Amino acid sequence: MHPQKSEAIILQHIDYGESDRIVTFFTPEQGLLKGFARGARKSRKRFGAALEPFSGVRLIWRQRPNSSLLNLQEAELLDLRDGLRRDLKALALAAYGCELVAALFGEGGAHPEVYAMLKSLLDQLNVDGGCAEYRLLLELRLLRLSGHEPHLLHCAVCGGALPEQVHFSVEQDGSLCPACRVPGARPVSLATLGSLARCRETPADRFAGFHLGATTLGEGAPLCTAALDAQLPRRIKSREFLDRLEPLPPAPGGAGHS
Amino acid sequence: MLDSIPSFARLVAELAKFPGIGKKTATRLAFFLLRQPRAEAEALAGAILELKEKIGFCSRCFHITESDPCPICTDPGRDEGLLCVVEQPQDLIAIERSRSFRGRYHVLQGALSPLDGIGPDQLRFSELLQRLKGGAVRELLVATNFTVEGDATALYLAGQVRPLGIRVTRLAHGIPTGSDLEFVDDATVNRAVEGRRDL
Ligand SMILES: [Zn+2]
Numbered sequence: 093m094h095p096q097k098s099e100a101i102i103l104q105h106i107d108y109g110e111s112d113r114i115v116t117f118f119t120p121e122q123g124l125l126k127g128f129a130r131g132a133r134k135s136r137k138r139f140g141a142a143l144e145p146f147s148g149v150r151l152i153w154r155q156r157p158n159s160s161l162l163n164l165q166e167a168e169l170l171d172l173r174d175g176l177r178r179d180l181k182a183l184a185l186a187a188y189g190c191e192l193v194a195a196l197f198g199e200g201g202a203h204p205e206v207y208a209m210l211k212s213l214l215d216q217l218n219v220d221g222g223c224a225e226y227r228l229l230l231e232l233r234l235l236r237l238s239g240h241e242p243h244l245l246h247c248a249v250c251g252g253a254l255p256e257q258v259h260f261s262v263e264q265d266g267s268l269c270p271a272c273r274v275p276g277a278r279p280v281s282l283a284t285l286g287s288l289a290r291c292r293e294t295p296a297d298r299f300a301g302f303h304l305g306a307t308t309l310g311e312g313a314p315l316c317t318a319a320l321d322a323q324l325p326r327r328i329k330s331r332e333f334l335d336r337l338e339p340l341p342p343a344p345g346g347a348g349h350s
Numbered sequence: 351m352l353d354s355i356p357s358f359a360r361l362v363a364e365l366a367k368f369p370g371i372g373k374k375t376a377t378r379l380a381f382f383l384l385r386q387p388r389a390e391a392e393a394l395a396g397a398i399l400e401l402k403e404k405i406g407f408c409s410r411c412f413h414i415t416e417s418d419p420c421p422i423c424t425d426p427g428r429d430e431g432l433l434c435v436v437e438q439p440q441d442l443i444a445i446e447r448s449r450s451f452r453g454r455y456h457v458l459q460g461a462l463s464p465l466d467g468i469g470p471d472q473l474r475f476s477e478l479l480q481r482l483k484g485g486a487v488r489e490l491l492v493a494t495n496f497t498v499e500g501d502a503t504a505l506y507l508a509g510q511v512r513p514l515g516i517r518v519t520r521l522a523h524g525i526p527t528g529s530d531l532e533f534v535d536d537a538t539v540n541r542a543v544e545g546r547r548d549l
Pocket residue numbers: 247248249250251252268269270271272
């Protein structure tokens with residue numbers, strides 16, 4: 093079988109026995125793939141640091157007969173993103189981004205725009221460290237890229253205009269006017285929804301240069317997390333780690349905990 | 351084929367649970383044991399049982415030991431002011447082998463892992479902080495692996511320990527990124543300890 097070649101981002105590796113590793117990576121044209129890297133744990137000759145999580149690499153692999161696991165042949169390290177290793181929040185967010193991409197786009201297929209988004213997020217965390225804005229942007233982008241965009245600037249139920257004080261419901265898929273409000277919906281200001289909508293309109297692979305106010309982060313972050321949660325097929329392990337480092341601000345009004 | 355010889359099949363199945371041992375190797379080992387004199391087989395079985403009976407974790411440093419506290423913790427010749435943090439007992443052994451460190455140790459029994467959701471509560475962190483609050487330690491040498499998990503652990507430790515007024519250092523690079531300490535040669539570990547840098 094012919095070898096295949098692609099640029100990729102390493103999402104994770106697990107040790108296999110004494111000397112080998114199984115590597116999960118994301119490519120622009122084939123999405124999520126898994127490969128077997130013989131000797132990668134014990135010897136540094138063949139793969140070096142190229143299979144470290146969050147690295148940008150160029151990989152060469154071959155298909156294995158009767159197996160979905162590919163045989164990794166070569167890995168050329170393009171960018172280790174060493175800066176991530178100097179900031180715990182950046183590391184936690186990088187892990188969160190990678191795990192979310194794997195959970196939402198794990199079925200294979202071409203996802204060049206998801207690849208570009210993840211690459212850009214990791215690059216930004218690498219140079220700038222981690223902050224709350226990046227988590228919110230990541231979640232907004234993933235909602236859009238996975239085709240789940242909650243209604244923000246009009247009522248999700250009646251389509252009507254919104255007053256200053258609005259409620260938001262994941263179940264109703266967006267903002268709610270007072271007439272359509274359901275129990276459990278969380279209060280949110282129109283200004284926050286406006287900021288979220290503006291962020292959402294920016295290119296998915298842009299992370300630099302956003303400065304969100306405390307209210308937008310305080311109201312918007314739990315809302316984005318809850319909306320994304322409704323789309324996730326499984327528990328996100330890196331979320332617990334991230335929340336421990338930087339707990340989400342409490343939902344205003346205390347309503348609508350997820 | 352093995353089904354007709356149940357006792358042989360049972361041994362192969364047990365041996366194949368070892369890391370890095372597949373069914374083929376397990377079968378080879380089982381044939382080897384079959385050819386050995388009975389006394390050799392008893393010695394092996396005895397050694398395994400003795401390991402499980404005698405070895406536990408040191409209640410101070412969490413290294414494996416036959417006596418509690420362990421010989422390293424009770425050795426009067428070691429510097430009480432220097433404490434080296436490692437992920438696993440095999441990492442402690444790697445540093446001891448390099449003969450570059452004469453302080454005491456603390457084994458975390460793992461590392462923080464953002465990707466696996468492993469936080470400080472799942473490790474021996476609170477016990478470490480308790481030891482550090484005792485006041486004898488001047489310098490904490492972080493000797494976690496140069497992996498994402500080891501780096502995350504080092505960053506977290508630095509953040510927790512620096513406010514206590516204790517110097518926090520880490521093994522110098524020179525140990526390549528992505529490495530487990532147990533696979534690094536002694537001379538490199540020695541240089542990394544000698545050249546440790548502030549975190
Ligand atoms: Zn309405």
